Amino acid sequence: MKEGPDIAYIAALIGDPARANILTALMSGRALTATELAAEAGVTLQTASSHLSKLDQGDLLHARRQGRHKYFSLANDDVAQLLEKLMGLAARSGHLRHQPGPKNAALRKARVCYHHLAGDMGVRLFDSMMARGYIRPEGEDLTLSNEGDGFATGFGIDVEALRLKKTPLCRECLDWSERRCHLAGSLGRAFLSRFEELGWAKRNQKTRIISFSRSGEKHFNQLVTVCTR
Amino acid sequence: MKEGPDIAYIAALIGDPARANILTALMSGRALTATELAAEAGVTLQTASSHLSKLDQGDLLHARRQGRHKYFSLANDDVAQLLEKLMGLAARSGHLRHQPGPKNAALRKARVCYHHLAGDMGVRLFDSMMARGYIRPEGEDLTLSNEGDGFATGFGIDVEALRLKKTPLCRECLDWSERRCHLAGSLGRAFLSRFEELGWAKRNQKTRIISFSRSGEKHFNQLVTVCTR
DNA sequence: TAAATGTTTCGATTACGATCGAACTATGAA
DNA sequence: TTCATAGTTCGATCGTAATCGAAACATTTA
Numbered sequence: 001m002k003e004g005p006d007i008a009y010i011a012a013l014i015g016d017p018a019r020a021n022i023l024t025a026l027m028s029g030r031a032l033t034a035t036e037l038a039a040e041a042g043v044t045l046q047t048a049s050s051h052l053s054k055l056d057q058g059d060l061l062h063a064r065r066q067g068r069h070k071y072f073s074l075a076n077d078d079v080a081q082l083l084e085k086l087m088g089l090a091a092r093s094g095h096l097r098h099q100p101g102p103k104n105a106a107l108r109k110a111r112v113c114y115h116h117l118a119g120d121m122g123v124r125l126f127d128s129m130m131a132r133g134y135i136r137p138e139g140e141d142l143t144l145s146n147e148g149d150g151f152a153t154g155f156g157i158d159v160e161a162l163r164l165k166k167t168p169l170c171r172e173c174l175d176w177s178e179r180r181c182h183l184a185g186s187l188g189r190a191f192l193s194r195f196e197e198l199g200w201a202k203r204n205q206k207t208r209i210i211s212f213s214r215s216g217e218k219h220f221n222q223l224v225t226v227c228t229r
Numbered sequence: 230m231k232e233g234p235d236i237a238y239i240a241a242l243i244g245d246p247a248r249a250n251i252l253t254a255l256m257s258g259r260a261l262t263a264t265e266l267a268a269e270a271g272v273t274l275q276t277a278s279s280h281l282s283k284l285d286q287g288d289l290l291h292a293r294r295q296g297r298h299k300y301f302s303l304a305n306d307d308v309a310q311l312l313e314k315l316m317g318l319a320a321r322s323g324h325l326r327h328q329p330g331p332k333n334a335a336l337r338k339a340r341v342c343y344h345h346l347a348g349d350m351g352v353r354l355f356d357s358m359m360a361r362g363y364i365r366p367e368g369e370d371l372t373l374s375n376e377g378d379g380f381a382t383g384f385g386i387d388v389e390a391l392r393l394k395k396t397p398l399c400r401e402c403l404d405w406s407e408r409r410c411h412l413a414g415s416l417g418r419a420f421l422s423r424f425e426e427l428g429w430a431k432r433n434q435k436t437r438i439i440s441f442s443r444s445g446e447k448h449f450n451q452l453v454t455v456c457t458r
Numbered sequence: 459t460a461a462a463t464g465t466t467t468c469g470a471t472t473a474c475g476a477t478c479g480a481a482c483t484a485t486g487a488a
Numbered sequence: 489t490t491c492a493t494a495g496t497t498c499g500a501t502c503g504t505a506a507t508c509g510a511a512a513c514a515t516t517t518a
Contacts, residue, residue, distance in 0.1 A: 005319030007253070007312065012244030016476075020237035047477055051497060059322035068485040068494050078321070082314050083236065089307055090234030093288035101504060130366070137359070137366045247507075263465060276507055278466055297464050297515040 013058045014086065018043045019051045023074070023083055028208050029115030029189075031071040044073040077171060077184060080114035082115065086213040093133065112203055116188030117195070117210065121220065125191065126172070127184045135170055135183070142170035155223075157190045158195075195220070242287045243315065247272045248280045252303070252312055255290065257437050258344030260300035260420075271275070277395045306400060306413060309343035339439040341432055345417030346424070346439065350449065354420065355401070357453040364399055364412070371399035375415065384452075385426075386419045 014020055018041040025032060025040040025082060025215075032040070036217035038048035052072060055061045062075045074080050110121040129135050132149030144159070152159050162169055183191065192215070195201040200216025203209075212220060243249055250270040254261060261269070264414065267277035281301055284290045291304045303309050339350040363377030373381070373388070375434050381388050391398055400414035412420065421439075424430040429445030432438075441449060 005316040006314040007319050008246045008249035010243055010315055010319045011240045011249065015237055015241030015244035020240065024236070046477055070495065078318055080320055084312055085311050086236040086239055087234040089311055090236050090239045189434045273508055299465065
């Protein structure tokens with residue numbers, strides 16, 4: 001039994017509390033500096049630096065210098081998905097670090113998951129697009145149908161520009177709170193950006209919570225309900 | 230950042246090499262005894278016992294006594310899926326424990342993944358069923374269409390009996406080698422059993438490899454190709 | 459009953475890695 | 489230049505957890 005990928009190596013990287021905190025913080029999708037991540041993880045800068053270089057070596061994250069800052073972000077969607085799956089398992093078997101509280105409820109409703117909308121509202125968006133045939137599964141990835149293209153374009157998203165990029169347009173991502181899929185990929189990100197542009201929603205910089213304004217939520221509900229025919 | 234599921238706890242469980250070996254061995258879907266798993270992991274029985282109780286406490290596996298033996302298996306499909314995802318990441322970033330060899334090639338072609346068929350052939354079965362509309366995605370799970378029911382029943386699978394069980398009928402499971410989905414769930418298992426019943430394929434008890442006989446593979450190819458209309 | 463096999467508990471050893479203070483490098487500002 | 493901020497490297501300390509020998513416990517077989 002010494003064949004195959006070395007899962008212990010990757011799992012051990014995630015298995016340290018400080019590193020897990022760092023990775024969780026990066027699930028917001030934003031790139032953070034070493035100092036910020038040290039604070040998130042609750043360790044000194046030296047310790048964080050050591051952790052960050054290990055995570056980098058393991059290809060779990062991506063580092064880029066910018067002046068005297070060094071910004072870190074998750075390496076790719078796969079890492080984010082793995083982390084979500086881990087959260088799902090941990091949550092289901094009751095291994096929470098704190099009791100579910102009001103903050104938790106907000107997280108379950110709408111939160112950032114590596115730049116796209118997750119939680120109850122994320123799942124609702126995904127389901128409605130699936131039900132209307134806007135997106136279709138194709139192997140591991142999803143395809144945006146012509147109708148879906150029209151829908152997104154009509155909503156103010158420059159789908160053509162997204163298609164030119166080499167990152168996948170649509171992907172599905174499993175929610176740990178809902179245990180359902182929500183929309184990821186560059187289109188998923190574009191939707192979240194658009195919600196912010198329109199003033200429907202605002203990201204909380206610290207907590208991954210996305211708060212929708214009252215009217216924003218109303219518009220959102222229309223968006224996912226309308227023309228179910 | 231102290232909210233949410235404790236991913237470090239779960240990841241650390243998987244992050245020990247001996248425990249990772251144990252979990253990998255259980256990916257075959259078979260229930261194994263403590264002694265067998267100790268051998269797989271390359272540790273003494275005492276050490277394995279300690280690991281097994283930790284994994285059990287973390288709800289990663291399921292233990293059942295039977296006489297003077299104690300059988301262990303993975304707790305559920307979610308654990309298996311998490312492990313597959315981990316393998317995918319580890320493989321993609323090149324963290325293999327050994328060079329890809331002939332054994333690896335066989336693993337990539339057809340192997341057991343928690344009781345169902347994985348690898349190239351697993352993906353082909355999944356794709357053909359998807360293309361013919363036999364299975365359809367629905368949220369996280371998959372639905373078996375009427376045509377799909379007929380197809381499976383015609384192949385000698387007692388779909389009605391499977392439906393009565395409380396475990397999901399169809400699920401998708403991501404392949405680490407193919408990076409595509411193959412069919413999991415009780416129907417996935419039923420297909421593999423049926424292949425064995427018909428003498429098309431045989432499981433290698435040690436390595437997760439599934440070897441198809443020459444005629445078995447021919448039949449299989451017809452099964453996934455026929456009536457693509 | 460005794461013997462054999464399978465598994466767990468106990469205790470001691472050991473090794474690895476997380477942590478941080480201190481010193482060092484690098485970039486930007488004054 | 490000098491100062492300040494950001495990050496890394498070094499070295500020492502410290503804790504925890506993996507490991508295994510030995511012994512206990514459990515269950516089946518003879």
